[in-house]
Amino acid sequence: QRHPSSRAQANLGVVSATCVSKVELRLSCKHLLDRDTLNKSDPCVVLLMQSQGQWMEVGRTEVIKSNLHPTFAKVFMVDYYFEEVQKLRFEVYDSHGHSSLGTHDDDFLGGMECTVGQIVAQKRVTKPLFLKYGKYAGKSTITVTSEEISGDNGFVELFFRAKKLDDKDLFSKSDPFLEIYRTNDDGSEQLVHRTEFVKNNLSPVWEPFKVSLNSLCSCEEKRKLRCVVFDYDSRGKHDFIGEFHTTFEEMQKAMGGNKIQWDCVNPKYKQKKRNYKNSGVVILLDLKIHRVYSFLDYIMGGCQIHFTVAIDFTASNGDPRNSCSLHYINPYQPNEYLKALVAVGEICQDYDSDKKFSALGFGARIPPNYEVSHDFAINFNPDDDECEGIQGVVESYQNCLPKIQLYGPTNVAPIITKVAKVAAEEEKTKEASQYFILLILTDGVVTDMADTREAIVRASYLPMSIIIVGVGNADFTDMQILDGDDGILRSPKGEPVLRDIVQFVPFREFKNASPTALAKCVLAEVPKQVVEYYSYKALPPHCSKGSTPDSTLNSPQ
Secondary structure (H helix, E strand, C coil): CCCHHHHHCCCCCCCCCCCCEEEEEEEEEECCCCCCCCCCCCEEEEEEEEECCEEEEEEECCCCCCCCCCECCCCEEEEECCCCCCEEEEEEEECCCCCCCCCCHHHEEEEEEEEHHHHHHHCEEEEEEECHHHCEEEEEEEEEEEEEECCCEEEEEEEEEEECCCCCCCCCCCCEEEEEEEECCCCCEEEEEECCCCCCCCCCECCCEEEEHHHHHCCCCCCEEEEEEEECCCCCCCEEEEEEEEEHHHHHHHECCCCEEEECECHHHHHHCCCCCCCCEEEEEEEEEEEECCHHHHHHCCCEEEEEEEEECEHHHCCCCCCCCCCCCECCECCHHHHHHHHHHHHHHHHCCCCEEEEEEECEEECCCCEEECCEECCCCCCCCEEEHHHHHHHHHHHHHHHCEEECCCCCHHHHHHHHHHHHHHHHCCCCCEEEEEEEEECCCCCCHHHHHHHHHHHCCCCEEEEEEECCCCCCHHHHHHCHHHCCCECCCCCECCCCCEEEEEHHHHCCCCHHHHHHHHHCCHHHHHHHHHHHCCCCCCCCCCCCCHHHCECCC
């Protein structure tokens, strides 16, 4: 994984601000070559991803014994970046039970290359396998199925056991395992999970396991599920014990430990035997739902992003009437303060329904008494510091410059504290309805570093994020401390931040780039910060689409 801020440069359009999408990949093969003389191949698939021209192993499936048409239970989770070509390679090998896979030519059953984008776009890709030098591996194919782990999703934890299963073994008891299949819209089936087998036990208790709601039932509670119990055979000839059908809707009755059970039925026995009841029962002992929400879930649920900008009016900026000043108003070319403000504000305004922004200044002497202030409204209205849209902020900024006297020092703690007070009021509502972004534009290192660190630690417990853009050519080394990327920011007393909420960038790094590059970089972390805050508070979105009523949901883990 690269560092998030380098990823950030290309990661954030207005609506794609969803953090990274995660995609689940599942594999099956058909008509594999038979490399073994005595019994069938024991296939295993290795997944590789290209990174800077090199193929790196992502992981490998389990080995399936003696099977030329395997369906693998292993689920690969890959990060999906819309803006990149991500090449994948699938290599199928015949395993000989050694710890390492043979990579000899005679163990290689074929390979296939494609991109994550192709799989995601088609949801299901079937391609032929090729041997070395572009030769077809007979009729062998590999099928890759993808599912996005999207926001309206979560994980469900299931805890199964069985009782009095049929005995399929002559000299010992059955070694049962359970498979769950979901029925797709076209009537085909997709393996969702395969448990471990429990040796020599007709009343097995299987380990609890987690599956995503998406993979279990495509987030549709009434979708049919087929559950099958087999007696495990080390050579791959598993004996069918019985099966039952259910839905996620029915499974949810087991929540809170209210177990439910099904007859495990062998249809052949049912037809032939008059008094046949079942081949045992399968019991769902418990079911827990862990909801996972995305940034877009909160936004679509009506969460507003409230944007505040704070502008540095200290004397080090230079006299605004002088063309060398960072605050010089050039009729033909906006200064760096305006460029940064507009770039970030234009994205934030899409998430704020009233399009009103708080605009504050610090480090200047202000009318009427010309006392130094570190948190004044640049529209000079202390009762309402909001401006209409980004354009309103720009106009207030231009109007206030001639009326104030640039001074000092560079104290930002008062402004962080001011926004934190509003965020603290919001927190009391216990709803995911407003999140605050404070954009601080400054030309130098802050003077009140200790107070600022303390204010940031306090703010990390509130629904807010802080973006600091360094304007001009000062040495901003000390400012990097506030950005927790290189370690955890602590208050002067040593208390760590709860969440990393500060993003610092020098504007000069983006001088020659488009304004959108700056916005992408500084805003890329925000979706994650929003989700982290509400997850920590266990607050669901207002009306997340297609979600189960909150009363039935556990809070995010």
